[in-house]
Amino acid sequence: xxxxxxxxxxxMKSSVFRGITRALPLVMGYVPIGFAYGVLAKQAGLxxxxxxxxxxxxxxxSAQLIGLGLFAAAAPPLSIVAMTFVVNLRHMLFSAAxxxxxxxxxxSELAIFAYELTDETFAIHSVGFPDGVPSKxxxxxxNVTAQLSWLCGSWLGAVVGGLIKDxxxxxxxxxxxxxxxxxxxxxxKVRVEIIVATLTGVLAVVLTLMGLGRWxxxxxxxxxxTLGVIFGQISTRRxxxxx
Amino acid sequence: xxxxxxVLLTMIGMGVxxxxxxxxxxxxxxxxxxxxLVVSWLRYVPVAVLAAMLLPSLVMPEGQIDVSxxxxxxxxxxxxxxxxxxxxxxFAPVIVGMVLVAGxxxxx
Numbered sequence: 001x002x003x004x005x006x007x008x009x010x011x012m013k014s015s016v017f018r019g020i021t022r023a024l025p026l027v028m029g030y031v032p033i034g035f036a037y038g039v040l041a042k043q044a045g046l047x048x049x050x051x052x053x054x055x056x057x058x059x060x061x062s063a064q065l066i067g068l069g070l071f072a073a074a075a076p077p078l079s080i081v082a083m084t085f086v087v088n089l090r091h092m093l094f095s096a097a098x099x100x101x102x103x104x105x106x107x108s109e110l111a112i113f114a115y116e117l118t119d120e121t122f123a124i125h126s127v128g129f130p131d132g133v134p135s136k137x138x139x140x141x142x143n144v145t146a147q148l149s150w151l152c153g154s155w156l157g158a159v160v161g162g163l164i165k166d167x168x169x170x171x172x173x174x175x176x177x178x179x180x181x182x183x184x185x186x187x188x189k190v191r192v193e194i195i196v197a198t199l200t201g202v203l204a205v206v207l208t209l210m211g212l213g214r215w216x217x218x219x220x221x222x223x224x225x226t227l228g229v230i231f232g233q234i235s236t237r238r239x240x241x242x243x
Numbered sequence: 244x245x246x247x248x249x250v251l252l253t254m255i256g257m258g259v260x261x262x263x264x265x266x267x268x269x270x271x272x273x274x275x276x277x278x279x280l281v282v283s284w285l286r287y288v289p290v291a292v293l294a295a296m297l298l299p300s301l302v303m304p305e306g307q308i309d310v311s312x313x314x315x316x317x318x319x320x321x322x323x324x325x326x327x328x329x330x331x332x333x334f335a336p337v338i339v340g341m342v343l344v345a346g347x348x349x350x351x
Contacts, residue, residue, distance in 0.1 A: 025333040045245045053251060057258035067257060071245060077253040085260035090292065092264040097288040099272035107270060114266040119296060126289035171345035177300055177316055178323045178340030184293040185327040185336075193290045200291040201298030208299050209308070220295040221288060228287030229280065 012137050019134070019141025025179050026120050026142075027149040032172035034150045037064055038157020044072040051158035055151050060118060063087040090218050094122040101129040109136060116143035120176065123183040192231045200224030319343045 034055065041051035046068070054064050063084045070080045094117055102110060121143050128134065188194055200220050207216035277285075301317045302308055310317065319340055327336040 025337050028337065046250060047247050050247055050250050050254065054254050054257070057254050058261050059258075060261050063257065063261065067254075071250055071253075074245065077249060077256065080253050081256040081260055084257040085264075088261045089264055091261070092268050093288050093292055095265050096268035096272055097285045097292075099269050100277065100282055100285060102269065102273050105273065110269045110273060111266055114269050115262060117265045123289070123293055130286075169345065169348060171341040171343075171348065174316065174319065174340050174344040175337055177297070177320070178337045179333060180293060180297045180300075181320055181323045181340075182327040182333050182336040184290070184297060185324060186331055186333075187290050187293060193287070196287055197290050197294040201294035204295035205299050205302055205308070208303065216299070217292065217295045221292040224291030224295065225284050225287035228291065229284045232283060232287075 011135075015135045015138040016141040019138040020145045022124065022128075022138075023142045023145035023149075025175070025182075026124065026146050028172075029120065029175035029179055030146060030149040031153040031156075032170075033061060033176065034153020035157035036153075036173075037061065037068075038154040038159070039161035040065065040068050040157075041154070042158050042161045044068040046071065046158075048155070048158045052151060052155050055147075055154040058084065059116065059147055059150065060084075060088050060091075061150075087214055090221070091117060091122075093218065093221055094119075097126060098122070098129070101125075101133050105136070112140060113143065116147050118146065120179070121146050123180065127183055127186045192228060192235060195231060196224050196228040199227060315344055315347060319347075 037055070038051055041054070041064075042048070046054070054067065058064055058067070066087060067080055067084060070083060095114060098113075098117070102113065105113070124142060125139065133139070184197060188197060200223070203223055204216050204220035207219055210216075212219065301314075301320050302310065304314065304316050312318070322343060323336045323340040326339045330336070
């Protein structure tokens with residue numbers, strides 16, 4: 001019995017370790033961007049406590065940066081909340097897309113997972129989950145590592161904000177775009193997905209140019225995924241005879 | 244001076260409206276079997292949403308389309324893409340991208 005406990009602790013430990021390792025590219029992006037957020041939060045007039053509290057409570061990069069602008073402009077609290085809702089509505093798509101993989105999870109475990117579901121953690125999980133969902137410990141370790149690095153960055157930025165002004169010389173502002181490119185590439189396994197990615201990307205650019213702003217990502221995604229289903233049906237029907 | 248108390252309360256509201264869209268679809272959908280068509284639709288969401296977030300940030304970093312040589316993020320994306328395609332891992336493309344962008348900024 002005791003032996004079993006020891007080995008299960010070891011398994012747990014190694015899953016947590018794997019999760020932390022998998023989150024490392026994300027940490028390289030979150031610390032500097034969290035830092036930049038922290039600096040801006042201080043400039044917007046937030047206390048260090050509130051600067052970090054927003055990273056705990058909201059934990060969504062672009063919404064936090066927009067929120068800072070609105071706080072600094074003394075916008076009414078309700079309008080800030082409404083703006084946050086619109087900016088973060090895309091998470092519904094992430095959450096829905098994760099749901100087929102997490103059928104065995106309890107509601108409370110799903111809540112813990114959902115709390116830390118960001119653009120980046122979603123991207124990492126959506127690459128990994130189709131090949132088999134890792135243990136809960138590993139999945140949660142990815143998410144917790146990510147948020148901790150975001151918190152560290154935010155706190156550092158808010159505390160020593162005045163000292164370092166520019167993260168550009170180290171190209172730390174390119175880590176997240178580079179990671180998204182890699183995750184998109186890893187995501188693509190069949191030809192239909194190349195078409196979907198291209199069309200959705202172009203559509204998002206067009207919609208942004210048309211002034212749809214925050215809605216363009218959501219609208220482009222809804223359209224792109226629908227096109228994917230249609231193209232997928234056509235290509236399976238065409239290959240249907242062979243299969 | 245902004246009232247830190249009001250800021251904190253507002254942030255709690257921001258947290259709630261951020262958490263609910265993250266949570267509710269998972270709660271509603273993970274406990275039931277969705278129609279195959281919906282499942283296959285959801286399978287395309289990651290590819291679509293990643294492309295929808297990525298391409299505008301590369302092609303129009305400042306809000307309008309910029310394909311000039313000065314758009315470092317766009318041009319660095321090509322080698323990053325190739326490395327990602329070859330290695331199929333996360334670290335190599337990120338490192339290549341950072342080294343390239345930092346190097347070019349240093350030289351230009």
